[in-house]
Amino acid sequence: MNPSPEIKKNRTDDIPTQVKNPELVDRRRRQIIDAAVKLFIDKGFHKTTTRQIASRVGFSIGSLYEYVASKEDILYLVCDSIHSQVEHLVADVMTRAVAGRNVLSEIIREYFLVCDRMSDVILLIYQETRSLPPQWQKRVLENELRITGLFVEVLAKLSASGELSRLDDRDIELAAHNISVLGHMWTFRRWFFSRHYTIDEYIERQTDFVLKILG
Amino acid sequence: MNPSPEIKKNRTDDIPTQVKNPELVDRRRRQIIDAAVKLFIDKGFHKTTTRQIASRVGFSIGSLYEYVASKEDILYLVCDSIHSQVEHLVADVMTRAVAGRNVLSEIIREYFLVCDRMSDVILLIYQETRSLPPQWQKRVLENELRITGLFVEVLAKLSASGELSRLDDRDIELAAHNISVLGHMWTFRRWFFSRHYTIDEYIERQTDFVLKILG
DNA sequence: GTTATATGAACGAGCGCTCAGTCAGAGTAA
């Protein structure tokens, strides 16, 4: 009868709106995401107001709500956008690296550099994912998992072809998670690391560690 | 002349209060911390209200503010309390372990078990530290660093005594951070790991990895 | 009576979100 006790909010996908031009909608949403990312990094999700987002984009709150269903929805769009950026960058790294020799250390290096460039937004995801409603939270976590999956694939391939020592699937999976997270570690301990290590030294030493395990 | 442009809030240490009995104050603060931890884990800092904290403790908001200067202050007390718990547990682990053989894997095992037991609050720190005013934020991060420092000490000792391969200081420091964070990784990817690994399998495989690096 | 502790109504700033209204410009007909 009553389908669920907790249907409350729409996602952006089905906002009831008067706006008709779909290209405009896309452009506006990108603007909103870009503005929101900056503000969320600066002040956090909860201390950022919808009015601030709107005024940073350059229009009114009324208009903001033509393109977006709720404040939480903006956070979801932001997280999603970040993950798809990271995923593309990582996928890029990998297609470029399989050509070269010393594939693994090349991938690690490039991935850590991505983490370095994206450290603000990676931090954002760690800190604000929990502010999402549970269903969307899950989607965000799955995105994270998909990125780790890219590492799993590469490691499996290298291990199968003998370029790495043979490892069982579970060790490969775990190693993939470790690489992912050691990249993140640079971002959330940046306040410490960046005062004691250059990113290059960090990469070099961590790569040596990983190669001792997998090489 | 004016000491700082940004003095805004008192810390609990100097709350202007009529309360005189210091033991009562301590007891009440512990109650507040305990109640707050549970609520923050459940709903997050921002969605928890001061009234909820007070009523969970079992007294009124008015009383809450007799023992605590602000809501942010409660968060600081919570973070501090968590870190000192973890630090004590880790220090314990270490004094117990130096007796046994295979010291390092023993320490890792016990530390990871601590992370497993404390995963809720470890997560809390990752997510809510940024909600603190910058000065207190810094203190919390330093606490984190102190715990990592415990690992540095142990590794340095083992390396010097030849029980581990010789490593330079910076490799030791980095390895200490890695161990810390791989413990945390279990907590913030728990939603995934706990469905695919038991904590024991996780410990075993990660320990093997670490020993390949340091053994 | 005096001092220590507890109460909770009241305050008011600030928030997410709505909706009646505005207006530039595209469309249309003469």
Added chain:
DNA sequence: TTACTCTGACTGAGCGCTCGTTCATATAAC
């Protein structure tokens, strides 16, 4: 070209409400 209509993107005052914080008052202890 002119006059009129219609559309849809945009506006922002304001609603309803929540929440952190305060303080006049009540109660308890001695």
